[in-house]
Amino acid sequence: MLSRELLPIPMSQGGRLDINSGVARMSGKIWATLWKDDRRQPTTAVLIVHPASNFIGHYALEELASRGVAAVGLATRYVGNDSALIMENCVLDVGAAIRRLRELGYERVVLVGNSGGGGLAALYQEQAEHPTITHTPAGDPVDLTGAGLIPADKIVMAMAHPGRAVVYTEGLDAAITDERRPFDRDRSLDMFDPANGPAYGEEFVERYRDAQIERNRRITGWAAEQIEALREHTRESPAGLKEAPDDLPFVVHGTAADPRFLDLALDPSDRKAGTLWGSPWVANFQPASLGHLTSLRSWLSQWSYDRSRANAYLALPHVQAPVMVVHGSADCAAFPSHARTMYEAVAHDRRELVEIKGADHYFQGRPDLAQTMCEHIAEWSR
Structure with missing residues (x-):
């Protein structure tokens, strides 16, 4: 039987006001949803992340949980509003979530960067394994070297592009x-x-x-x-x-x-012409x-081609953990070259490249293909 619980996760405070809601700031928490099959007592947690999307209700959570892992969807401090987003703070949020899962007794954590979460997952793992960042691209203090980031055991780039700036x-x-x-x-x-x-x-x-x-x-x-x-x-x-x-x-x-x-x-690829938001001219x-809509400091951290660090092409060569790249042949947002280049960026042989034939970015009208992705992730997690 599948159960769901809401996880409060301690949030480290940023150095400046970048969240509009005083309720969210003063709560000192970010949130995640955890699904699991209570009959199996899973020892592996699969954490799905994105810098700003609300993954508390992610479509893959129940499917993954039904395959014997604990499935966790995270909402960072910037959920629903990336106008002042600082990628380095998102790294801290992912780190807090992984630490919480370890405290709950999960022996293994598999980090899944979905869509725009690909660059974040790659940057997180790079910094957890080899921390170097002490300041944001705008020069504000954010010490990832002293944050005690816990590396994930494996990472997955799922229907992901290499990073928001790219x-x-x-x-x-x-x-x-x-x-x-x-x-x-x-x-x-x-x-x-x-x-x-x-x-x-x-x-x-x-x-x-x-x-x-x-x-x-x-x-x-x-x-x-x-x-x-x-x-x-x-x-x-x-x-x-x-x-x-x-x-x-x-x-x-x-x-x-x-x-x-x-x-x-x-x-x-097998994609149709257009964007995730319809006609390109309108979108x-x-x-x-x-x-x-962005800010000066967020631009440098999130959207700048040269200064943003959330770039899987640059981070993955430094990652030692096993990496799986999953992409859909009909995706109009994450393209085949994205998946191929991320896969080739991994510097070791503990890597896998999986194409899901006919899958678009959100598996629209094809829940069977979403199930296929979840099966690949669950098997990789084992």
Whole structure:
């Protein structure tokens, strides 16, 4: 018989105000849901993570629990709101969850990075095995070397891309040259201009990819300059203390413009044209799609192509734990090249690459394929 319980997990306090809710901040807790089969007394816990998505109700939890492991879905401190998210704090949240599972008596913990959790899981395991980070990319203290992070026994990249900054840059609209005027567009770099495709030529794609990275770097440079400029706005408080704003929000337009969304010959797979949010042109400007609202410090930690550390391509070569990469052949968000490159980044032979034929990012209409993924994860956990 499957049972479910809500797990409170101690949350280490961040160095600045980056959670709007005072209730959440002062509770000192993050939360997870744990499913298990009480008839089997599992000794292995499978922890599924993402920087901002609410995995307390993750679709895989019951399926995994029915296969004899304890299945845990985590909600980090940034659940439902990534506008001020700091990836290094997400690492601390994962570490707190793994420590709690060890305290509950689980002998083995398998860490699953699902979707945008792939970069987080890889970074966590790298830092748990070889801690080096003492500051965020903005220079704020966050000592992962002294956090006592406990390595997971194995990690799984499940329907995952390599990291938010990587996939975000791959979706940045290269035709936007003025961040305040998204519809004043460079036609020579506009993937939505029929003159350019689809299909897109090799020369266009090369120029487009270079322009996407350059746009990300322009925003990164601007964000870093703005953080320094905030010091100029110091005021004296009524109590006589010097104080200044330490962060600012801003908007990024055009974040769903990956040519692969329209040209299925690029990174070929069984996917359908489009994005997780529908039409690429609409999703490109839709507030609910990826990373339109952010802050200076969060940009550097979460979205910056050069400065964000949650990049599985860079972290996995340093990971000693066994790694499994599971991807769907019809996924329009995590592409075959993502899975293949993550697999190839693992520097040892305790690795496995699994393709689930016909599976899209959320297994829509195919619960049988979700069950297949869970069976692979449960077997890998054993």
